[in-house]
Every structure is written in C-alpha cells, then in structure tokens.
Amino acid sequence: MLSLVFFIASCGGSGNSETQPGEKSQSENKAQENPNDPMKNKGIGPVQNLTLGPLDQAMAEEGQKIYVLKCSACHKAEEFFIGPAPKGIIERRSPEWIMNMILNPEEMVKKDPIAKQLLIEFNLAPMANQHLTQDEARKILEYFRTLN
C-alpha cells in the first residue's frame, strides 16, 4: 500500500514523465521536445535496434504466457504493484529499452537514468533478472503492444 502511494506521488500517473534522475513529471509536449526523449533512449543491453512490424497476435499470446510465469509475481498489467504496470509502456519507452530492461536489469538500474529513477520510485525493489532468452523477451514485448 505504501509503495502504491509513493508511486502515484512521484510519477503523477503521467505516461511520458521519466527523463533524468531528479526530474519530475513533465508535460507530454515537453517530453517530445526534450533531447532526452525516453522514446529515443534505447537502454543498455544486447538489443541495439528493433523495428516493430504489424502486431503478431500469436506471438503476443505466447508472450502473455511467459509474462504470467516469469513476471506476474511483481507486475500487474494495469495496476502498480511491486513494479510498474506494463500497460501503455509501448508509448512511454522505446522497444529496445523494454527488451534491455528485461534482459539486463542489473546494469540498467545502475546506469540507465530512467531505470535508476524507477528503482528509487519503487522503493528499491529490484527488477529480477529472470534469465529470459531474447526470443522470450521479444514475445513479451509483443504482448505489451496489446496492452493499450
């Protein structure tokens, strides 16, 4: 309960808010003008470039199954839990960043400004490395695309 309150207070519910550590909510327009646009941040990890094609429903369904097994202990699709809700993440983060956060969380929370800020906002609850393959992470990403 405490973490929930904290999260709402610090994130203000704004989808495109996180940019630099210490900076708080900005308007959607400002975020787009900002050179540190989160959609341009690809994060740190194995995924360098990823272009998303049309939504693959079968892949998304597979992704949902993996998500339930490996992620749902800490993430709920539409509500803040131990970690952020994946709903709408496609609008807030680049696909590369999402993949790298899943595949390389330890380095991300140490070095990536957005991930660092999220760690603080979520009471230092670590993003667990569940050792998913790149293929599994990609399927989860596809599932996230359906959560809009």
Add this chain to the structure above:
Amino acid sequence: MMKMKNLTLIGWGFVILSMVSACAPKSADQDSSPFSNDVAAKVYVAPGQHDEFYAFLSGGFSGQMSVYGLPSGRLLKVIPVFSVDAEKGYGFNEETKPLLQTSYGFVPWDDAHHPELSQTNGVPDGRWIFINGNNTPRVARVDLSFFETVEIIELPNSGGNHSSPFTTENTEYVVAGTRFGVPVPQKDVSVESYKENFKGALSFISCDAASGRMAVAFQVLLPAFNYDLAHCGKGASHGWTFFTCYNTEEGNTLLEANASQYDKDFIAAVNWKKAEEYVKNGKAHDFPTSYYHNVYDDNMHTATATQVKTVKVLIPSECPGLVYYLPTPKSPHGVDVDPTGEYIVGAGKLSADMSVHSFSKMLKAIEDKAFEKEIVGIPVLNYEAILAGVVSSGGLGPLHTEFDANGNAYTTFFITSEVVKWKVGTWEVLDRAPCYYSVGHLMIPGGDSRKPFGKYMLAMNKITKDRYLPTGPELNQSAQLYDISGDKIQLLLDFPTVGEPHYAQGIPADLVKPKSRQFFNLSENTHPYVTKSEDVAKIVREGNTLHVYMTTIRSHFSPDNIEGIKAGDKVYFHVTNLEQDWDVPHGFGIMGATNAELLIMPGQTETLLWEPKTEGVYPFYCTDFCSALHQEMQGYARVSAKNSNMALKWWTGSAK
C-alpha cells in the same frame, strides 16, 4: 607474466604490512616465515580472484564435507551429506528426509571419512564426489554441478564402512570394505564366537556411467579381519582393488593389544573383473537382507528412499583366483597405488618402515603358486616374492601416501608428525617436513590418480593445540598447505577445518567451475507441489492436512496472509522460489516450527511441515537476505480453534 609480477608485488605489500604489525616471535617453523621468502605471495589470492584448486575435505564426525579453495584456504561451502543441517533445511525439509533413511529408520548423523572424486581414464573428472559414512555403513554421491548430495546407499552385511569409497579408473565401482566384522546375517550370538560367526564383507558399488546412479553390484565375503583402507588398481593393475586389514588375529576385545600380535597382517587383493565373471556365471549367492537406496532427483527437487531386499555375495572358496592376501607388516593402514599402477604401498602403522609390493611380482607369484598358506581358500602370497622394496625413513607410524607427477611419493607419519618425500622405485628418502600436529591423511590434487596434478600438498592434522587463538577445550582441527613444486617441501599456510577431516581430494578448478549451475530452471521443475506463478498459488485442505502452494520472489511471499488454519492441522508449506538468477535463494522460517527453516534455491521447491497447536496469528519471514526490501518479506498465518468455522482464505496485496 605481468600478472605474476603484480601478484608478487601485492604479496610483498602484504609481507611488509605483516612486518609492521607482527614483531615475529621465533617460531619452530622458520621455513614459513614471510621474512625469508615469498610464502605469503604463494597463498595470496587477490580479492575477487579465484583459487586454482578445489579441495574437498571430509568432515569426520560432523558427517559433512567441506569445500576449500587452494592455495588460499578459503572455506567455500560445507555440503551436508550424512548429518542434518538446519542452515540449509537438509534432513528437515520433506524433500531431503528420504536421503537419510536407513534400515534403522531416519539417521540424522554419521562419521564421514574419505571423499573420492569420480574418475575417467584414471583421472578425476569433476563430475561427482563420493564419501563414506562409517557408523551406519553408507556411501553418498555429491553432484559437483550443484554441490549437493544426490544419492546415499546403505551397505548390507557391514559394520563400520571405513575402507571406502575408493574408485576404479572409470568409476565402474566405488568400493566399501567393512572395518568391523559382524555376524552375516545379523543374529544374537556371543561376541566370543567372533571367529566362528563374524564375517568381513567387501562391497563393490557400481556407478552408472551416465547418471552416476549407484547399486551394490556384489559383495565378497571374507574372514572378519578389520578392512581398514583401500585403493583400486590403475594402469596395469586396473581390474584389481587392494584393501588393507588389521586384526587378522580376529580378536574381539582389547584390540589395542590383541590386534597387534602378529608380525604381519594383509592387503587383500580382489580381482573385480574376475568377480564380474563369477557373478555373470551365476556363482553369486542371493542373500536376503534389507538396506536403503536413496536417490535425489534434481528436477523434482525430491529424494526417494527405496528398500532393497537382496544382495549378491561371492564366497572366495567357491571362486578361485578372486582374492589373494599380500602379507604386510604391522597392521597396515593406508594402501596407496602409485600412478603407474605397479607399486602398492602398505603403511604398517605400528612400524617405522613401509612395504611396497610389486603388482607384476604379485601376478608372477600367483602364476608360480608362491603361497605361504591358505585361509578359507584364499591363498596368502609369499612376502618376499611380491616385495618391491622397503622405505626406511626413520619416521614412526606411517599412515598414508600420495604421489606427485614427478615420480615422488609423500607419506604421513603420525607418531613423528611429519611428511616424508621419497622416490618411487629407489625408495630413497628425499626430504621431510614437520606437521603441527600428529598428521593423519594428506592430499595432493589428483595424488591418488594416474595423473597427479601436484603443486600442493595438504596435511590434515589430528591435534591442533596452540596453532590458533584458543577457543576453550574444543578446538577446530587443522590443515597445513605445503608447496611441493620444488625439491624441498615448503610450509605455506595453516587453516582450521570443519569436523575432523580424514581424507581429502583436490582438483583443478577448471574441471569443475565451468559446469557449476547458477540456478534451477523453473520450467524443468517437476516437484508434485510446484507453484510456477503467483496466479496459481493456493491452499488445499485434505482433512486436517493443508498444502500451501507458496511462491517467493524479491521480496514477497504469495500468499502472505493465510486464514483458516486450525489448531492441530498439519500444514505443509511447499515453497517455490520463482527467481531465475544466481545467488538469490529465499529462506522460509515460521514461528514455533519444531524442525528448521527452508533455504530454497532459485527455481527449486522445498517443503516445511508446520504443526501449530494453539490459536493465534503467527509470523513467517524470509531468512536469507534477498534485497533492500528483505526485511519486509514477511507474512502471517492465522490459526483458529480446532472446532472453528473459519473459512480457508489466502491473499497477497489485497484480500480476495
């Protein structure tokens, strides 16, 4: 080269530091003084760096096996084997209890003496390590991909499984000879009838080449001498196993005097390839018996105990050529076969000298029928006909010998508390080094194999006395590490050891490290009570038994609030750790549990039985620090009266 230099520099920095702090009192072991050489650098493993060797030391009366890094002497792990270990929940959780099942019931302790690595082509291969339980005769197998006990087999017709578990060249067998004669089968007879009613069984435990799974393939039933130690042949002598024995007098009281009457006892040479033929040809008797064979499945994370009711027994008088006795002076203790397989060193522990038998001379003596006599159909070979040489070192009480890669042997002497280096073949004494104090076994990495890795020698001492800061009457045992890479043995390091290490094994880290698992794959978890995700966490009531399907992840349990338990219920917490990362175990402790905690590795399921007797609300929590929110990883179990109507409910986050 750069690295070496750096290390040396760091080493010297260390030396200088020690100089500042220690106004070194004159000590007896001047050789180890950091002032005179680079001893400190030789054992210095920089922070974050790894040791060159793994060393596996038996825990003696602790029943466990400890793992050290060499040359640093860092304690890496204590692997619970024959004794329960509350720290790890071993023998307390439902999954590992069957491992300690025996024909006497659940046995929570044993006395573990000799670790032995599995071998391929006579060289340690880093797959498994075996260790014997002496008191309630058993052999255990530890899987070195995850350093846990995966199998324990009990030995029928045995008492005091001491000459065990030494392996053949390809781990075809590990052997297990009984130290104490016992009636076979057990029966109510006078101890005075020892010679008539007691027997000594040598067991050959086969190991499946792929799985390592053990089975008592056959036993050889001998007179009730005390079969003390063993080693298997290698190279030319592959196919034979050698067991020392004392008390060939077959005394049954005051053995201290009565087992030391004869000038010579024996090494029993067993031709196990011949034994295989006899078994194949139907010469073995099926003896009715009862013993347990317990196997742990690392996907199910659960052990299963199975009772076995029969054992194949060979009687030497019916099987010519199966066993020969090699006369060996003065109650031989260790029997060690050199890397070529030609020389069999018998350490007559009540003498000064060691007799070295020749395997080729032994074969010749058998061919020539150079027998002194027969004992129940077992030929006793002529001592002179088989003797290769005698090592006269001037030491007293030789016990054990290991070998380096350069044709040298190293023997411990208990009474004179030293290790003597000698040349195999010439029997010439090359060097000697004192041990502090009263050395028992020694270990050179690969030192009982065809290809010793050499470099270091570890002496395991029986007496510690003043070597460390005192801790009252009870002291840890002590090991000493020596550099044997040069002509002279050089003492490098003292370190305390867990329990009483008897034998040990060493292996280059590179043969084990790459195979070391980091976690168990959750998708491969076949535990019958696994919970693979939080959405299927649940509680099922069956009469007064509750099964709680619980999960852990940093840092909460699911469910973490439970209601509807009733006083007198048997509550099984089946806890699955959903983590899939290295070094993220979670613990589970609940107030008033009369057993221990659980320590659940990532991807594993473990079960704790909790039997609350009185109403109330009881906290449970994670015992192994897991994250910044570890302290918050807690929950409550509400216990209502036995006759209450409280419905079973559980939730995490918000009440259902």
